Amino acid sequence: MRPSGRSFNEMRAVSLEAGVAKHAEGSCLVKFGDTHVLVTATWDEMTPPWLRGQGRGWVTAEYGMLPRSTNERMKREAKAGQSGRTQEIQRLIGRALRAVVDLKALGERQILIDCDVLQADGGTRTASITGAWVALKQCLNWATSNGIIKKDPLVDTVAAISCGIVNGAPALDLDYAEDSTAGTDANFVITGKGGLVEVQGTAEGAPFSDEQFLALLAMARAGCTDLARMQQEAL
Numbered sequence: 001m002r003p004s005g006r007s008f009n010e011m012r013a014v015s016l017e018a019g020v021a022k023h024a025e026g027s028c029l030v031k032f033g034d035t036h037v038l039v040t041a042t043w044d045e046m047t048p049p050w051l052r053g054q055g056r057g058w059v060t061a062e063y064g065m066l067p068r069s070t071n072e073r074m075k076r077e078a079k080a081g082q083s084g085r086t087q088e089i090q091r092l093i094g095r096a097l098r099a100v101v102d103l104k105a106l107g108e109r110q111i112l113i114d115c116d117v118l119q120a121d122g123g124t125r126t127a128s129i130t131g132a133w134v135a136l137k138q139c140l141n142w143a144t145s146n147g148i149i150k151k152d153p154l155v156d157t158v159a160a161i162s163c164g165i166v167n168g169a170p171a172l173d174l175d176y177a178e179d180s181t182a183g184t185d186a187n188f189v190i191t192g193k194g195g196l197v198e199v200q201g202t203a204e205g206a207p208f209s210d211e212q213f214l215a216l217l218a219m220a221r222a223g224c225t226d227l228a229r230m231q232q233e234a235l
Helices: 084-098 124-145 210-234
Strands: 014-018 026-032 035-044 058-065 110-119 158-166 169-172 184-191 196-203
Touching: 014 124, 014 210, 026 124, 035 124, 058 084, 058 124, 084 110, 084 124, 084 158, 084 196, 110 124, 124 158, 124 184, 124 210, 158 210, 169 210, 184 210, 196 210
Parallel strands: 058 110
Antiparallel strands: 014 026, 026 035, 035 110, 158 169, 158 184, 184 196
16 A cells, blocks of 8 residues: 555545636646645746747746745745756746747747745645646636737646656655655656656666556556646636
8 A cells, every 4th residue: 555545546636726816817726635836827028038039939937845845944945046956847847838838829928937835745846737737728818818819829738747666566646755765756747638748757776667667657647637637627
């Protein structure tokens, strides 16, 4: 059995609540078990300087963990400086969202995604990506309903889930207790049409086999299919 008592192909309880931030054009409070992330989407008519004149827009993300999102207080990165982990995660979130946006249809403007981890229990990056799509979609709905853009530039959904080899067996949606001891830790970012945006897999101990990788991929596909349905229901 897993520490949580879940079956190996069972996700934690997932909640996606859209429209939780009064002032943001899009928002989502996403919960994967005890991992809670507040995601907001901000519409910006100013495209990044390096993109001006190219006739396309941009979607970018920032990610951060609140000081008491973990067991011990973390220093605010505004004071301590962003860690390499933080930079890697926020770039991943941006890449995941841009993979399903027609940037030319967006025009010369950008959408800023902010992911603030309120409480961490493993899988903060995958929860952030899943909630970020909901916030992004809500933001684009706002833009189309206000006549700012004529066509929704979203071409697909995108969600993310973690998997791993726990006690020799493939397991879906690892919490911290499993993530910190897993023999293999992997994150999958998958579109609604089944396209792979990114796969991050690391053997923490013994190398994993092709068969184990394919088992993790199959679990991740099933999990992301369920998450895509939940994203649509949240809207």
